Amino acid sequence: MLTLKQIRENPEEVIKRLRIKNFDASDLIHQVLEADTERRRIQTETDARQADLNLKSKEIGALLQQQKVEEANHARQEVAALKEDLKQLNQELHRLENKLNELLVLIPNLPHSSVPPGKGAPDNVEVRHGGAIPELNDQALPHWDLGTKYGLIDFDLGNKLTGAGFPVFTGKGAKLVRALIGFFLDEAEKEGYREVLPPLMVNEASAYGTGQLPDKEGQMYQLATDPYYLIPTAEVPVTNIYRDVILDAGELPVKNTAYTPCFRREAGSYGKDVRGLNRVHQFDKVEIVQIQHPDKSYDTLEEMVSHVEQLVMKLGLPYRILQLCGGDLSFTSALTYDFEVYAAAQKKWLEVSSVSNFESYQANRLRLRYREPGSKKTLLAHTLNGSALALPRIIAALLENNQTPEGIKIPEALVPYTHYKTIP
RNA sequence: GGAGAAAUGGCAGAGUGGUCGAAUGCGGCGGUCUUGAAAACCGUUGUCCGCUUAUCGGCGGACCGGGGGUUCGAAUCCCUCUUUCUCCGCCA
Structure with a gap:
């Protein structure tokens, strides 16, 4: 399949070249760009949340080692909401990744510049x-x-x-x-x-x-x-x-x-x-x-x-x-x-x-x-x-x-x- | 097909719930030493994604066979699939 980079950097060129294959990619390409932008947004968000959670987990570990059970339990409760968010975000991320892949697989390879136009x-x-x-x-x-x-x-x-x-x-x-x-x-x-x-x-x-x-x-x-x-x-x-x-x-x-x-x-x-x-x-x-x-x-x-x-x-x-x-x-x-x-x-x-x-x-x-x-x-x-x-x-x-x-x-x-x- | 054991970085091989992207050895790369090489010593050494950056880079996330689960936290516990090894059965 084409790389996301190829599509991101030059979507119009991709569409143009696929016309030589008599393939109208404009719809697909725009869906790809949309899904890609959304995926990156969600991933940035997910990564940030995950980083928060990782940090909290370490804190809880440290508290427990210091026998501060009370505080640790308190922190545990705080984390619950974060986990819920993260679960949603991860699902969305997976959905977008799958969608992106399904779209990419439908786009044919670009013909070389020397390929003559034609139907058959x-x-x-x-x-x-x-x-x-x-x-x-x-x-x-x-x-x-x-x-x-x-x-x-x-x-x-x-x-x-x-x-x-x-x-x-x-x-x-x-x-x-x-x-x-x-x-x-x-x-x-x-x-x-x-x-x-x-x-x-x-x-x-x-x-x-x-x-x-x-x-x-x-x-x-x-x-x-x-x-x-x-x-x-x-x-x-x-x-x-x-x-x-x-x-x-x-x-x-x-x-x-x-x-x-x-x-x-x-x-x-x-x-x-x-x-x-x-x-x-x-x-x-x-x-x-x-x-x-x-x-x-x-x-x-x-x-x-x-x-x-x-x-x-x-x-x-x-x-x-x-x-x-x-x-x-x-x-x-x-x-x-x-x-x-x-x-x-x-x-x-x-x-x-x-x-x-x-x-x-x-x-x-x-x-x-x-x-x-x-x-x-x-x-x-x-x-x-x-x-x-x-x-x-x-x-x-x-x-x-x-x-x-x-x-x-x-x-x-x-x-x-x-x-x-x-x-x- | 049945019973058991296992799968960790390029390779070998530790690690059984937190500070583990992961000890150690080998290999690779860079350096010191040497006329040169070897040895020795020092350093370094995976992939993917995102954010940031003119560039070098920096920051974050994921990955210990695949997928799912438990947990605040999983290489480590549970389920499942795949593969490999040992034994039994069947068979070219």
Whole structure:
């Protein structure tokens, strides 16, 4: 969430910048300012009363030690009214703190100054593209048919075992998944990321820390028996490693990578672009996460984009990089680049990665801070993450683009992991 | 799942109702000494919020796993939750 300081110091600027996200914050911001002023007034009052009470208590203690029981009892009676006041004040303080927090959580992150205005996907701006779009003949099959034809993916079986959106990979298909995971992790490791294998369920505090709660509750699967959520992305556990942590500036950047399955309910997206692997409820993804100094976080964002770009290039997939417009930017992001690869049989661009700088928005919720050498002051760090990469759509594009009469060709970079060159 | 023990500052570890933000040790930082380093010695050492301050800072409040309670006063007593350890059961 935004810091109170940001809002207090420049409320009009905050409102103005959130308009780029098509978010009208004026009402919320004014409520925040009001609650904040009131909270500070009450706290000053509460602190003063508490100080009085503390003093009185010490006096009573001293009197009792001097055996002045009479006077002590008298003082005790005096304190009763003070305590009553204090109780009221504390309740009010709690109420205001809660209200303030509830309001702050409803305000999205500010978009970076470079974010173009716009309502949705059509307004995203292409940054660059690469790779050649293959020419396929009329007999070219979409990946869901290829998956069945070569015995790689069984959608019906997934339906039987679980339900729609839970494909089963079999044979060389399963091996391909494992190969991609290994490849992506190795590439990340070469770039200095530490590998983490986190829990696939998180508690409420973690879901809250990265902003899944309270905003996107409907996106996550929640357990019926325990207060845990299945992770929608490795970002959640991996970023939350640093919840309530104070780092030394010298430790930055902190680079972690993780492979995890991801679970998404995708409520409300039925019927649109959901065929085959285009949109599923469980999928595999390698995520890269960095914690960086605020002065360097945008350099880091570019570095992460170029890492992802290397991956799609090595896989030989035609891709384009888009900068998301205000309307398409997520609640918590300040700047996001989406990667799309072209699936030549469907003739569609599929999103395979989203690389974002959250600046201090997540860090504020996480209480993730850093300290400059020799300084006592703690400052909010910046967090960034990106998919590197999400598997299903990569597989869709690989299958479709590389289909030949002899079978499906595997990109050179992947062969050391698949140990086969073709799926005949 | 059952029985018992425990959770204190970066770490270790005292503290069972008042003068405890908390002894002591280690670590960290600053200094003395030294050609330099080590050792020794001296000093210092948490986080958050509010008020005040041009700044350094000053003052107040909160925090001893989380939440609630008793009391004029709680690290200390009570309730509850979480976690850890030991034993038993079950189990990959």
